[in-house]
Amino acid sequence: MTTIVIPARLKSERLREKAIEDIDGLTLIQRVVKQCLKTPFSVTLVTDSLKIADSICPRNVNILCFDENASSGTERIANAIEMIPGDDIINVQGDQPFIDPGAIIEMSEVMEQMQEYQVVTPYKYYDRRSDYGVTDSRSKVVTSQSGRVMYFSRYPLGTDRLKIHMGIYGYRRKFLENFHTLKTSRLEEDERLEQIRFLDNDIPVYAYETKYDVFSVDVPEDLEHARKIAWECD
DSSP states (O other), X not given: OEEEXXXXXXXXXXXXXXXXXXETTEEHHHHHHHHHTTSSSEEEEEESOHHHHHTSOTTSSEEEEOXXXXXXXXXXXXXXXXXOOOSEEEEOOTTOTTOOHHHHHHHHHHHHHOTTOSEXXXXXXXXXXXXXXXXXXXXEEEEOTTSBEEEEESSOOSSSEEEEEOSOEEEEHHHXXXXXXXXXXXXXXXXXXXXXXXXXXXXXXXXXXXXXXXXXXXXXXXXXXXXXXXXXXX
């Protein structure tokens, strides 16, 4: 069984209370939930905020609201894993308002095929001179020929065609149940990337190429861009 889990916190670092920012009539988190509900999978929202929880209709979404410290979305999900159903957990970030349901379904299919991996995640090729290539808000991934992840970084790595990480994850339930046993590392702190903890604890992570672009709202400029997209597309 596959479950989508959306971790969302109110006090984000670079754009405060972005989850409840309006994007052409719907809040950011409402748009994320709306896209996830277009898939055949159950959806759970995990949040530290009653403002966020109260903005979502509980009829179709399992809402878990509790105030526990979490340094990342993965840790927020791990804190709640006993209350989340499913063996395969797909983490859709709470700042991805236009995520294509096809990207989520594709991840479920990859998880079914790559049973030997505890974590899977997609990337898409971009030129190193592109906006995604030069910004440090989008991480880059280096893989072996088989697709096993060797490293993540905020800095351009490899050739002129970079593998840009698309920011959604698929986890095995066992991985989340054992998440709190993983040790942090200097590399994780230096890069400010939670997924490096997986690699430093020898967790096998598989990365696959996708055709889907996953847009995230990280800074005020992203929010304005999201409003423009919504106005043009809704």
